[in-house]
Amino acid sequence: MSKLSSFFNKNVQVINIGIPSFAEDLTRQGVANIHVDWRPPAGGNRKIQALLEKINSWQEKVRAAKEGK
Amino acid sequence: MQIDINEANARAIEAIQSAQPVLKGIGTCIDVVPGMKKNLILHAGPPIKWEKMSGPLKGAVIGGLIYEGLAQNQQEAEKLAASGEIEFAPWHEHDGVGPMAGVGTASMPVWIIENKTNGRKTFCTLNEGLGKVLRYGAFSEEVIVRLNWMEKVLGPVLKAAIPLVGEINLKNMISQALQMGDEVHNRNKAATSLLIRELAPAVLKTDFSTEDKAKVLEFMHSNDHFFLNLSMPACKAMLQAAEWIEGSTILTTMARNGTEFGIRVAGLKDRWFTGPALIVKGLLFPGFTEDDCNPDIGDSAITETCGLGGFSMAAAPAIVKFVGGSVGDAMNFTRKMYEITDAESQAFQIPNLDFRGSPLGINLVKVCEKNIPPQINTGIAHKEPGIGQVGAGLVNPPMKCFEDALEAYVETYCKDE
Structure with missing residues (x-):
């Protein structure tokens, strides 16, 4: 539990794979992310x-x- | 089978890159095109029977039969075409290509192109201009009169002029045209100008009347697409060099007959893989709507197969005024095509991409794996025979062609894996 709470207290760094709108939403909220253009x-x-x-x-x-x- | 696909494809690419297509001259179709005969009509795209032909292809066949004197009018031509006395075959199976409906008949003058690297020849008719023309399925009197003038004056004058210039290196000319804003499919303004620069002095030196020579120069000058019928057989000559390299997954043909889109693959000798031709999205001439448009038609996608046309739209930003879209779209189309090709052209460079070579060598496996169809720009024919061009736009092949080809490839080479 303590690990989980410490995770949410840090700045989240995101690698988004696939659906671009997930990355776009994070960008709008000021969350740093890298989008990987992947398709099956x-x-x-x-x-x-x-x-x-x-x-x-x-x-x-x-x-x-x-x-x- | 111990075939390394990468090695087979590298051989195919090398054959395409080292091809040197030159303009050798002009001949009469029945004299120079292999297998041509009086009752044979050559057409664009994969094989098709009269009953299945779209409006513009039927219109062009009707016009071709009237032009040859085999029919006096539309009714006679339709009856003859359906009678079984007339044979139909793809230009591609006779070492040639035909824009739009692509109808070629025995008496038509044709450009003769030779790949200096392997000595093989390719052929294409001469371009008639835009609007009501045979290749868009028009067959009115003005169309037939123009075809007769092309046979009696245009062809002979240019045939006499070419030897005075000597062989014209078409690969160099296309390369220069790309530096000048053409992509040599739907924009041929620069290439046509370069051709006129080469031919005009020689035309003046021929023994024809001043009136004939002036009319020939005016005809070429009035038609920005005059070079299309040279860029196409030049591309055909380059891709023909990759036919048929065992195990290669590089495309040698993309062509449409107005009903079906067909592809051929270097490692799958002589086989066509087809799917329904799609509707072209683009800019229509005033008064026409999408309901008027015929599905995709013509052998001109040979330019895309060779890394030009839609694959080189980044070199020709002005083309978006003709086919639709934005300059950004044109840049992105070219960038995306690098994902499905194996190489970059050594000869055809794109200034707007820091002179990067155009995307060359469409790889069947990459198209299927990435699910990215080749990008084509093209003219749009009216769906009814006899009307002609109604616009220009952008289109893709149906994925079915590629899926069927991939299945055949596995069946041929590795079904037991």
């Missing part, structure tokens, strides 16, 4: 994500074979 791979499309994973897995094997692993 393939816009969240599961089918495309699975295809991309196949390509990545294949390429990892190709690179490993080249390096003689």
Whole structure:
């Protein structure tokens, strides 16, 4: 409990990932923040994500074979 | 399969970067375009049957048949087009490109471009100007009269003039035009001026009448888009150099027929991946509304595929007065395209970005992973045949093309992973 109360008594420093409006709200309230423009791979499309994973897995094997692993 | 995608893509990019497209001359379509024949009509975009064609493409086919003397009027042309006697094929499958409807017929004069690096040739018709023109689906008498003049006067005069100048390096000319505010898709003002500077003295030295020579120079001078039909086959020549590099995920084609948008990928030989062409958002001429607009049409997205057009809008801030948006938008479109490309052009530099090379080599994997579609600027055709251009604007390809291509890529190369 004491750790939690000390957390709220400090200046909060925020890294916001994804939704920009969260960072904008904090900025309006004078809270220092860094916004990271992140979106889920393939816009969240599961089918495309699975295809991309196949390509990545294949390429990892190709690179490993080249390096003689 | 032991293919390193990064290496395959680097080979594709190197082939595009080292291409040297030059203007060699002018020929008649049936004499110089591979596989061309009297009953074949070439068109923009992926393959399409007559029944599925949009209004402007049907209009251009009607005009093409009347121009060739195969039909006397619209009714005869429609009957002939539907009869099965006329064949249709994409320009892209005949080493060429066509702006908007892109209709090419046997008798039309065509530019001949050669990539000096590999000796391969590409082709495109000559630009007719804006307004009521065949490429926007218009086929009235004034359109046919102009096409006949282009065949009988414009083509022959320029054909005689080009050898007097020698080969014109189009890559250098496009590079210069970017420094002068063009992006060589919807803004070709500087490039057209540079071309006239090269050709005008030679036109005067030909043996044609003063009246013909003056009319040729006036025609080029009156049409700010005259160079478009050279920037397109120049881009085609550069991208053709990356066909077909095994394992590469770099796009070699983006093209639309007014019904469907199609892409082709360096590592997926000859295959088209299509989705529905989208409506272009932009600035319309007075009196027209979005209801009048045909979906996206034309092979001119070959410029974007080569890092120009919408990808180089930062070099051409004045273009927003034609296609809509703000100068800030133009800068952001270019910046965003670096996220889906593998390289920066060595030849095409953007002054407003401290001479950074334009975003080059659209990578299918990056488009899918980041869910960012390529940015295209384009003209807008009326949806009904015979009317012509109604505006210009901005558009993206449907993501379906890329998703289908990615699935085919996995099926071809790594389905068992």
